[in-house]
Every structure is written in C-alpha cells, then in structure tokens.
Amino acid sequence: MFSIIIPTLNRSRSLIRALRSLRGQDFPAHGFEALIVDNGSTDPTRSVAEGFIARHPGHRFRYIHEPEQGLLFVRNRGASEARGDILVFIDDDIEPALGWLKAIQRSFVDPSVQLVGGRILPRYEARPPAWLEWFWTGHPEGRFCAPLGLLDFGSKARAIDPQFIWGDNFSIRRKTLFDLGGFHPEYLPWEARRFEGDGEVGLTRKAKAAGCKAVYHPKALVRHRVPKERMTPEYFEKRFFFSGVGGSFTRLRESGGRLEDDGAKSRRKDRLKERFENIGAFDPSDRDPEKQALVERFNRAYREGFEFHQAAVRRSPALLRWVLRKDYLDCKLPRLSAGGFLPRLSP
Numbered sequence: 001m002f003s004i005i006i007p008t009l010n011r012s013r014s015l016i017r018a019l020r021s022l023r024g025q026d027f028p029a030h031g032f033e034a035l036i037v038d039n040g041s042t043d044p045t046r047s048v049a050e051g052f053i054a055r056h057p058g059h060r061f062r063y064i065h066e067p068e069q070g071l072l073f074v075r076n077r078g079a080s081e082a083r084g085d086i087l088v089f090i091d092d093d094i095e096p097a098l099g100w101l102k103a104i105q106r107s108f109v110d111p112s113v114q115l116v117g118g119r120i121l122p123r124y125e126a127r128p129p130a131w132l133e134w135f136w137t138g139h140p141e142g143r144f145c146a147p148l149g150l151l152d153f154g155s156k157a158r159a160i161d162p163q164f165i166w167g168d169n170f171s172i173r174r175k176t177l178f179d180l181g182g183f184h185p186e187y188l189p190w191e192a193r194r195f196e197g198d199g200e201v202g203l204t205r206k207a208k209a210a211g212c213k214a215v216y217h218p219k220a221l222v223r224h225r226v227p228k229e230r231m232t233p234e235y236f237e238k239r240f241f242f243s244g245v246g247g248s249f250t251r252l253r254e255s256g257g258r259l260e261d262d263g264a265k266s267r268r269k270d271r272l273k274e275r276f277e278n279i280g281a282f283d284p285s286d287r288d289p290e291k292q293a294l295v296e297r298f299n300r301a302y303r304e305g306f307e308f309h310q311a312a313v314r315r316s317p318a319l320l321r322w323v324l325r326k327d328y329l330d331c332k333l334p335r336l337s338a339g340g341f342l343p344r345l346s347p
Contacts, residue, residue: 001031001032001033001083001084001085001086002031002032002033002084002086002087002088002101002104002105003032003033003034003035003078003082003083003084003086003087003088003174004022004032004033004034004035004088004090005035005037005075005078005079005082005087005088005089005090006018006019006034006035006036006037006078006090006091006092007037007039007071007074007075007078007089007091007092008036008037008038008039008041008045008049008092009038009039009040009041009045009092010041010042010043010045011041011043011045011092011093012041012043012044012045012048012049014092014093014225015036015045015048015049015092016048016052017095017225018090018091018092018093018094018095018096019034019036019049019052019061021095021096021097022034022059022061022096023056023059024098025096025098025099025100025101025102026098026099026102027101027102027105029058029059029060030060031101031105032060032084032088032101033060033061033062033082033083033084034059034060034061034062035062035064035078035081035082036049036061036062036063036064037064037066037074037075037077037078037081038063038064038065038066039066039067039069039070039071039073039074040065040066040067040069046063046065049061049063050063062081064077064078064081068332068333069188069189069192069333070185070186070187070188070189070192070333071183071186071187071188071199072183072184072185072186072187072188072197072199072328073332073333075089075182075183076182076183076328076329076330079174079177079178079182082174084174085173085174085175086104086108086171086172086173086174087171087172087173087174087177088101088104088170088171089167089168089170089171089172090168090169090170090222091149091167091168091224093168093224093225094120094168094169094222094223094224094225095123095222095223095225096221096222097219097221097222097223099219099221100118100219100220100221100222102219103118103217103218103219103220103221104116104118104171104217104220106217107157107171107215107217107220108171108173110213110215112213113213113214113215114172114173114176114207114212114213114214115162115165115170115171115172115173115176115204115207115212115213115214115215116165116171116172116214116215116216116217116220117151117160117164117165117166117169117170117171117214117215117216117217117220118169118216118217118218118219118220118221118222119151119152119153119169119218119220119221119222120149120150120151120152120166120168120169120222120224121150121152121221121222121223121224122145122148122150122223122224122226123223123224123225123226124226124231125225125226125227125228126227126228126231128226128231129231131290131291131294132145132231134291134294135147135236136150139153141153141154141158141160141216142154144164147235147236147239147240148224148226148230149166149167149168149224150224150226151164151166153216153218154218155218156218157215157216157217157218158215158216159213159214159215159216160214160215160216161208161214162204162207162208162212162214163201163204163205163208164204164214164216165200165204165207165214166200167199167200168222168224169220169222170200171220176207176212177203178329180203180206180207180210180212181203181206181326181327181328181329182203182327182328182329183199183200183202183203183328184197184198184199184200184201184202184203184249184328185197185199185249185328186198186199186200186246187199188333192333193242193245193308194308194309194312194316194319195319195322195333195334196242196245196246196249196309197246197249197323197328198246198247198249198250199246201246201250202249202250202253205250233294233297233298236294236298237297237298237301238301240298240299240301240302240305241301241302241304241305241308242305243302243305244301244302244303244304244305244306244307244308244309245305245306245308245309246305247302247305247306248260248305248306248307248309248310248313249309249323252313252320252323252324253323253324256324257320257323257324259310259313259314260306260310318334319334322334
C-alpha cells in the first residue's frame, strides 16, 4: 500500500484541491491512504480536512495534528503513522495529474528502485516576470527551477541522480527512509532559523552515497501552484538565504563540525560565482543591469545565510551537537536562548 503524506499549514484552499486530485486518481481506493498532517493551522484546515474525510468514507484519508513546528516534524509524524511500504511526500499546494500514482506504482515494480520522482510543473497564478526565466537551470535531461521547486526532465522514464527527487513529489520505500536516517531539518519557524538544515537534500545526498537507485517517471506529474508572492525578488532572496543556511549545515556535517576559515570563505565565493554561471543567471559578458543586480542580491543573501549559521554554531556548542546528530527521526526542537544573529537582508 502507498501512504501519501501531506504536510499542511494554513492553506485550506489549496489543500482541498490537492485532496480532490488524490480522490480522482485512477487507482483503487484501497491501494493507498492519505495522511493530512496539520502543523497547527489557524485557518479552517481542520474542518476542511475532516469534512472531506467524512464525505468520502470509501477512501483512506486521515487527519493528524502535529504541534511541533517545522516540516521535519510533520514528515516524521507522517512516516511514523503511515501503514504503507511506500511513502509518498507531497505539498499541500500541488495537484497530481491523472495517472500520477499509477506511474509511481509502475516505477516501484523493480525491487532495486528505492526513490521515485517526476515532473513538477508550474501553475502560475499570475504572469511570471521576465527575470524568472533566468533562474531555470539547463540540464542534460531537461531543466529545473530550484527556488520554486520546479523540474521537467522530459517524456522518458529513466534512472536519475537521487538529488533530483524533490519534496513536493517525493516517493521512497519506507525501509529506505528509516535505514538512511530520514530527513534533515527544514522549514522551521523564522525565530528557530539557526536550527535549519538541508532538509530533503540531506536525505538524497545520503541516498546517493549509499548507492540507492532513483527513477524519474514523466507521468508521475504534479502541478505546483505558484502565487504571485513567490515570483518576487524578496521571496527568492529569502530562499537563497535559507539555501546558505543549509549549505553551512551540509558543510559542517561533512567536515565533522569544522567551521569555515578565511581561505574557505574565498573559495566559497568562487563556487557561488560558478553556480550562477551554470544556471545561466550570470554571464560575465552580459551587462544587463537588472540581471546583474538580482544575481548579486541573491548571491549576497546566500552568503549571509551561510555566515549567519556559521556564527550561530561558533557561539553555541549545543547547536553544533544538533547539526551533528546521527539522525532527526525522534527529536524535538532544542529550546536555546534567542541570542542575536539577525541576518541583513535587502529591503
């Protein structure tokens, strides 16, 4: 059986669309369950979810309340409550296409496959700004836009790098998830941002290191709603800040807790420049002032996130112990004092 886990927080309108898409799948109702894991919504999420469940008794939908704030804890709660051998993590603002669950099932017929993903295409709620196209990354298999979680590797099923299995369309064998130690911290409350980690990236890096086989199936397609608020420089800046925090978290775990020195800072700046060149967002010969300004703004946000996290760890041995935990499968958010460490973000 498949267990579909839907973390949700204050998005009852998009949640109901996601639930309707699940109910409409061309897949036997007894072949999957859907766990709606509410992270403390203050909007009508609970009544919407429970009303939907009551209207569709032939489906295995369940509502679960998880008070510990953060995507990590919602995912952990869903995984612990799930009854299926395959765990399918989606977002509350996606709509799976018809045939989505069948494509995932077809991919897992091969017992050597441990992770499955697919297309994540946008459903823009407003006209995208022209600059958004600069942040679509070209790839031999297609292209992706990491800040918005969008990915299209074309119409052919194939084995792919596990790091291209992304959290709004993320399927994994239950045993594999627990064997790998689960997800890392992600999407914590702003005031707890020092405890952020590299989320699903940390898990897929472990999967790659362990030699896990991952498959992309084009019909495992979801549409991801992109509101106009996410197509702004301010939103991208915040995403790059947290990418920087996650980058520091990853580096600390890989180095056994060694903080960055001045030489490493210089090398990191070179890597950032290469990263923007690779995604087409920065070309030294392109003097477009808007592009140059956006790249520098997002580059700065990444650096500030990285340095914010490094400074926080330098001042807190307890935070370093959190970063270096073996896993985060059964944990609560540490309760450390607030401290300073406020990032400088552009207005």
